Amino acid sequence: MSQLARGEHLAFLIHDAQKRLRHEFTRRVAALELTPATARGLAFLSARAGSSLRALADALEVQPMSMVRVIDDLEARGLLRREIDPRDRRAHCLYLTPAGERVVDSIWIILDEIISEACGELRTAETNALRNGLKSFIAGIQRIQQSESK
Numbered sequence: 001m002s003q004l005a006r007g008e009h010l011a012f013l014i015h016d017a018q019k020r021l022r023h024e025f026t027r028r029v030a031a032l033e034l035t036p037a038t039a040r041g042l043a044f045l046s047a048r049a050g051s052s053l054r055a056l057a058d059a060l061e062v063q064p065m066s067m068v069r070v071i072d073d074l075e076a077r078g079l080l081r082r083e084i085d086p087r088d089r090r091a092h093c094l095y096l097t098p099a100g101e102r103v104v105d106s107i108w109i110i111l112d113e114i115i116s117e118a119c120g121e122l123r124t125a126e127t128n129a130l131r132n133g134l135k136s137f138i139a140g141i142q143r144i145q146q147s148e149s150k
Contacts, residue, residue, distance in 0.1 A: 014137075021114065028110045032103060033077075037062070038070055039107050042096065045080060046104040050093040052085065079103055 006012060022036065029039045037060055044059045045051060053071060057064040071094065074080045079100035082092040096104065119127050 021118075024114050025110065028114065029107065032106055034103070034107075038074065041067075041070065042074070042079065042100055042104050043107055045094055045096050046101065049095050050083075052091055052093065054091075056094060074100070 025039070026036050029036060032039070034042070041056055041060055044056060048055070051059075053067055054064050056071075057067045060067070071080070071082070075082060077099075078097055081095050081097055083095065085091040085093050119130075122130070
């Protein structure tokens, strides 16, 4: 084990940061009457309009059947609409409505506020270094996963 105390280990710090970010995000999106999963789903659809329920479920790492109620709820709230997929009439393509787009804008504002508050004592260069370091870390984990799947 490294010479650092266990609480200072990078793996522990990343996990702790992610847990705290998720908790704060959950608390704040509740004001929009969203769960973290529905907020992430709306953000996904904003970036990938016309996605299928299966693509959305894959992105959220849930079973497609568990997404049906979520989609029904978001549609009833006027945040998204379904259209029959022209390639497969049994499937639907999902699109945000203008109201859904406004909610996604609010989600990004919430995330920006959390990050701004959490990184308040960091200089811009330090925030950029953190972002770049995390991107490199993610790429490294992806390389490990790809080599193990071969």
